[in-house]
Amino acid sequence: MGEAGIHCYIIPTSDFHNSEYVSDYFMVRKYFSGFTGSAGTLVVTDKEAALFTDGRYFIQAQKELAGSDIILMKMGEPGVPAIPDYVKTQLKEGQNIGFDGRVMPAYRGLQFEEIVKEKKGQIIYRYDLATDIWTDRPGLPDSEAYILARKYCGESVEDKLERLRNCMKEEKADVHILTTLDDIAWLFNLRADDVKCCPVLLSYAIITGNDAILFAREKSISGAVKDYLLENGIALKSYDRFYSYIEEEYKGNKDDTILICKNRIDYRLFKLLQECVVYDKANPTTLMKAVKNETECENIRKAHLMDAIAVTKLMYDLKKNAGEKQMTELSVADDLEKLRRENESFIEPSFPTICAYGANGAIIHYEACREDYAVIKPEGMLMIDSGGHYFEGSTDITRTFIMGPVSKEMKEHFTLVVRAMLRLKNAKFLYGCKGVNLDVLARGCLWDKGLDYKHGTGHGVGYLLSVHEGPNSFRYKTIPGEEEWCFEEGMITTDEPGIYIEGSHGIRIENELLCRKGETNEYGQFMHFEDLTYVPIDLDGIDAQCMEEAEREMLNAYHKQVYVKLEPYFEGDMLTWLSYATRAI
Numbered sequence: 001m002g003e004a005g006i007h008c009y010i011i012p013t014s015d016f017h018n019s020e021y022v023s024d025y026f027m028v029r030k031y032f033s034g035f036t037g038s039a040g041t042l043v044v045t046d047k048e049a050a051l052f053t054d055g056r057y058f059i060q061a062q063k064e065l066a067g068s069d070i071i072l073m074k075m076g077e078p079g080v081p082a083i084p085d086y087v088k089t090q091l092k093e094g095q096n097i098g099f100d101g102r103v104m105p106a107y108r109g110l111q112f113e114e115i116v117k118e119k120k121g122q123i124i125y126r127y128d129l130a131t132d133i134w135t136d137r138p139g140l141p142d143s144e145a146y147i148l149a150r151k152y153c154g155e156s157v158e159d160k161l162e163r164l165r166n167c168m169k170e171e172k173a174d175v176h177i178l179t180t181l182d183d184i185a186w187l188f189n190l191r192a193d194d195v196k197c198c199p200v201l202l203s204y205a206i207i208t209g210n211d212a213i214l215f216a217r218e219k220s221i222s223g224a225v226k227d228y229l230l231e232n233g234i235a236l237k238s239y240d241r242f243y244s245y246i247e248e249e250y251k252g253n254k255d256d257t258i259l260i261c262k263n264r265i266d267y268r269l270f271k272l273l274q275e276c277v278v279y280d281k282a283n284p285t286t287l288m289k290a291v292k293n294e295t296e297c298e299n300i301r302k303a304h305l306m307d308a309i310a311v312t313k314l315m316y317d318l319k320k321n322a323g324e325k326q327m328t329e330l331s332v333a334d335d336l337e338k339l340r341r342e343n344e345s346f347i348e349p350s351f352p353t354i355c356a357y358g359a360n361g362a363i364i365h366y367e368a369c370r371e372d373y374a375v376i377k378p379e380g381m382l383m384i385d386s387g388g389h390y391f392e393g394s395t396d397i398t399r400t401f402i403m404g405p406v407s408k409e410m411k412e413h414f415t416l417v418v419r420a421m422l423r424l425k426n427a428k429f430l431y432g433c434k435g436v437n438l439d440v441l442a443r444g445c446l447w448d449k450g451l452d453y454k455h456g457t458g459h460g461v462g463y464l465l466s467v468h469e470g471p472n473s474f475r476y477k478t479i480p481g482e483e484e485w486c487f488e489e490g491m492i493t494t495d496e497p498g499i500y501i502e503g504s505h506g507i508r509i510e511n512e513l514l515c516r517k518g519e520t521n522e523y524g525q526f527m528h529f530e531d532l533t534y535v536p537i538d539l540d541g542i543d544a545q546c547m548e549e550a551e552r553e554m555l556n557a558y559h560k561q562v563y564v565k566l567e568p569y570f571e572g573d574m575l576t577w578l579s580y581a582t583r584a585i
Contacts, residue, residue, distance in 0.1 A: 001046070004127050006098030008091055010083075010112070011042040014103040017181045018264055020468055021198050021351070024138040026103065028130045031137075035064050037365060041083055042070075045090045052083050055454025056364040059502060076454075084111045091119050101125030101268030102243075109267030125267055142219040143193035145201045147228055148464065150189075152391050154295025157189050157232045160288070164207060167284035173259035175250070177273075178205040178283060180264050182465045184214070186289040188234065191464060192220060197351045198466050199389055204242045211235065215242045246272050253277075261286075263482065282483055286471055289462065291490040296463050297514065300393035300492065303345070304512065304532045307388055307395040308562075309569050310339035311535045314384075315401060315581070316574055319538075322403045323378030329355040329368035332376065332384070340388045350387035350394045350467040357382045361400070361506025364455055364498070379404035381414075381505050381541070389464055396467050396494055397533050398510035402540035413499040414507050414541035419445050420497035421509045422554040424457065424474065428518065431525040434484045435493075439476040442497045451499055458494040461512060472515075487527060491515045495529075509537060531558065534565040536581040544585045556584040 001009050015026040021038060029035070029042045033051050037060055040053035052073040053061050061072050074080050081089070087097065097112045104125065116123055130137065150156060164187065168176055178184050181200035185191055192201035204215040212234045221229075221236060229236055237245065250258065252275045262270065262280045292300065314336050321327070333355040340346045356366040357374040361383040368374070376382055382403050387396040400414065424442040435458070440447075442457045458474035461467055471485040472493050478484060487493075496510035513529035520526070536559060544552060559582035570578050 001044070001098065001129065004098060004124060004129070005096055005122075006124050006127070006129075007045065007095035007121075008087055008097050009044045009129060010087070010097065010099040010104070011044070012099075012103060012105070012108070013038065013040050014105070015195075016102045016266060017179050017202075017204075018105050018266065019181055019195065019198070019200075020466060021195050023141045023195050023202075025140050028103075028128075028134070031130065031134050033065070033070055034068065035061050035070075036367070037061060037064075043083065043087060043090070048090075050086060052086075058454070059363045060365065083108075084115060087112065088115050088118075091115060091121065094120055096121045096124050098124040098127055098129070099267075100128040101271065102128075102266050104267040106262050106265050106267045106270035109270070125271070140217070141194040141202060142217040143201075144222055145190050145192040145216070145220050145225050147225060148189045148191050148391075151295070152299055153189050153463070154293040154299075155189075157187065157234075160187050160189075160285075161207070161212060161232075163288065164284055165209060168207070168209070168259060171259055171279060171281065172257060173279050174208060174256040176207045176259040176284075177246075177265070177269070178207070178285070179266065179269065180283065182462055182469065183283050183285040183289065185465060186462075187285055188214060188229075188232075190225070193348075194220070197349055197389075199347065199464055200466075202239060204239070206245075213237055215239050215245070243268065243272070250276055282471070287485070287488075289465070290460055290469060290472055290485075291488050292463060292492060292514075293490065296393065297490065299391075300463065300514070300532060303388075303390040303392035304395055304534065305565060306343045306345060306390060306392070307340065307397065308534045308566060310336065310342070310388075311386075311397060311399065312566055312570075312578070313339050313574070315399065315536060315538070316577055318382065318401050318403070319577070319581075322376075327376040329357055329360070329373045329376065330370070332382070333368070333386070336384065336386055343390070345390040345392055347389040347391065347464075350389045350396060354383070354385035354398075356384075356506060357403075358505065359503050361508075362500040362502045362504065363506070364453075364500060376403060380406060381410060381507065383506050383508055385508060385510065387467055391464065393463050394461055394465065394467055395533075396461055396510065396512060397535060398496055398508045399535060400507045400509060400538065400541065402538050406541065410505055410507075411541060411543045412546060413451075413501070413505070414538075415543045415546045416446055416449065416451070417497050417499055417507045417509050418537055418542060418555065419547060419551050421495050421511065422551055422558070424495045424497075425511055425513055425529055425531065426554050428526055428528050429487075430523065431517075431527055432486050433527070434486050435472065435474040436476060436478060436484065438487075439474045442474065442495065443476060446497065446499065453498045453500060455498070457497055458513075461492045461494060487515045489515055489517045489527070492532065493529075507541075531561065534562045536562055536578070539581065539583070539585060542585060552585055559583070 037057040462469040498508035511533035
């Protein structure tokens, strides 16, 4: 920092594509801080360092930062400054802010620009300071890309490009630049393995009225994929050429209107385009890929059935063998992956499995490791949040299992979470509602008891893409700078309320929901949700007296459907158990 003239260096958790999950090459924040969570920003000055993260990771970060000099900043908590405000207090007159502009979101970089203007300093954004320090840094990934067949995606790349170009015409845009990996993978019907648990290809794309260019690593593109790109009029260029190509073709270009999403591109790219005629709007592909077509919906139903069989088999094993055989958080997670792999369509987990026993369940994004894991006893609760990528789609499910005796409070909390999940999944609402309108259906019964959870109630799910996909979500807070989207038929959203009591227990129950159209009358178009997830909810955790009659009916109706879906795939003792696990209460 001293050699580069940087007084405050900022390391976000990101790659060149503003991705949520990143490959090992981009784990710079983890390397310097030791914090392993998937979200956080490290701010380093000559006097101190601070790690900012959100409520999902407070307990984990406190544990992992223990013994270091790094200050934990619990984002959103009273008295904790936002990152720009903290940086402003740390920076003195004439001092400079530094970061790697390729991993800094443009909107955030612009906030830091305002700070240095006021302080009469500079932004230094062409240094990746990890390059010389992290000597055994992994290389950039270059997995082999493959084509997602039409029988899975339901729409050709030709048709998708036509739809995108029609949107560009409507917006009077001549050029559209895409840097987000899930958008590019969806648009070109390509998948790869460049990011763990996210089957995407490191790439950039430029679309014009007549041309399409894909920038990708040469080793990733086989002869078959090259032929496929050629057949569809897509030019292939080197991944490493992207920034120089932008500089040569578009820097200072006043002739073309360029469509970008400022919230989704990096600061360095924004600086190259700042003199151009830029139209800032959400990538059209964001909504396109969020609304699944009929082929995708049918495939996703199949994926969830495959997944339900695996998770329910695990539930049977847990309930039957609690206390009879040794089980750990690691062994149970491994067992679940083995069950999923019995299906030939399974590719990989859709995110690292959270298998959290007892007090570990209160760590919202807990992940056991070989050096630190819990042995599961025939008592308390075991929470498992997991999912799989199948050629037929992606899944995300959480169930909390009762492993033996639990306290009255635990049972009350478990019942509350189930009530919250049921209320939201059975919602009937008018078209035009957004996540902020519906979130209270889940949180309401917890708020009545003075309880809450520090995460959104639900997120969108991609089709063999990111398991956390926008723009649809359930949350009660709006995010500054982010557009709110209403629910459309074909959107898939998780429903996952929870209760987390530090040092004691954590409970989360999660289903995926497919948005569908209902009746239309004089009041407008009504909408509802179709269940995609069919796995029993552990009735051993339910206190039926704490439920309203309508809620018991909802639970019984759900379990009746679970039995109908799964009965053909079970027999003998397992089928007898399934009948009991889905009984009416």
